[in-house]
Amino acid sequence: MDSDNRLGAFLRARRELVCPADFGMSGGGQRRVAGLRREEVAMLAGVSADYYVRLEQGRDKHPSEQVVAALARVFALDEEGATHLRELARPVVRRRRAPQRPEKVSPGLLALMQAWPQTPALVLGRHLDVLAANPLAAAVNSCSVPGVNQVRMMFLDPEARVVYPDWAMHAAETVASLRASAGDLDDPRLTELVGELSLKSDDFRRLWARHDIRGKIAGTKRFLNPLVGELTLSYETFSVNGAPGQLLIAYHAAPGSESERGLALLGSMVATGDPALRKSPAPSLD
Structure with a gap:
């Protein structure tokens, strides 16, 4: 479930769903990948291609709020999706998980x-x-x-x-x-x-x-x-x-x-x- 690189998995999944034509880019036979290329996402978000590749590969997991907002705009995320992206980009201190009790209705x-x-x-x-x-x-x-x-x-x-x-x-x-x-x-x-x-x-x-x-x-x-x-x-x-x-x-x-x-x-x-x-x-x- 991509537990070690959730941010990268999310970015890759959303990138592949974007229609290049929505940004005036050709979707012709020259494309070997679905959606946008990494360098195209980087250009649209105003970041370097190398930095965006590091985000997808999990070598950088904590982009700034400005970068997160730009990526949410490129991927046309709704409010809930953008919130999820911000949570993925936020450092989380994991605590030992307590065993979950069976769910019961009052x-x-x-x-x-x-x-x-x-x-x-x-x-x-x-x-x-x-x-x-x-x-x-x-x-x-x-x-x-x-x-x-x-x-x-x-x-x-x-x-x-x-x-x-x-x-x-x-x-x-x-x-x-x-x-x-x-x-x-x-x-x-x-x-x-x-x-x-x-x-x-x-x-x-x-x-x-x-x-x-x-x-x-x-x-x-x-x-x-x-x-x-x-x-x-x-x-x-x-x-x-x-x-x-x-x-x-x-x-x-x-x-x-x-x-x-x-x-x-x-x-x-x-x-x-x-x-x-x-x-x-x-x-x-x-």
Whole structure:
């Protein structure tokens, strides 16, 4: 996971994603590398080519704020990406890591989620494990069941590509969210998870190599549900005070929409214990 040269790995990944044409440079057949050449990045950032090469190779790991800002501009990083770049460039004194305790959801939060019969809600841990979900969340999405790791599910469970009609978009978001939420790349659990998925999924390996980082905040997802069809739901995320790394995610449908009616139907089925809620085959996208 490039633990010895994280800054260089990030710079190299982002350089390869830049389109030369965005800076008026030819992208023709003379190029043997994807994206920009090192000397081109150096020129655009206003630093020497030798200095930029030292950054990528890890021979210099602490560029100034001015250089970091210039590189963030060249790579068109958003605020979260630029913050990540600054953190990579900042000297860090590593302390001995205390063993991480199993992540648990507080009884009060569990009770609150159970009291939302019309609001799908779940809690994710720092590695995007589903730590808790209310019955409506599980009814909406069979991949949001306590004990499921959403990253592993997204890339290794074929059902995920049916549940999420926009799978490619959500897969990229999931990988970027894992980088943002896990924080410590030396975490043994993260190393194990990334290693497993890199071996088993070409898609995961490609997306992880991009070094995208983006925390879950808010957005919209489409789900294909075997009982009520397609649901388009918006979601909001909330950090759980007193439980670092935990996120509460709550979904809602637009008022008066077909999705609101579908969500209400699922809610009534949950309330009555409808046997149809037992594991149903995923519907076809055809």
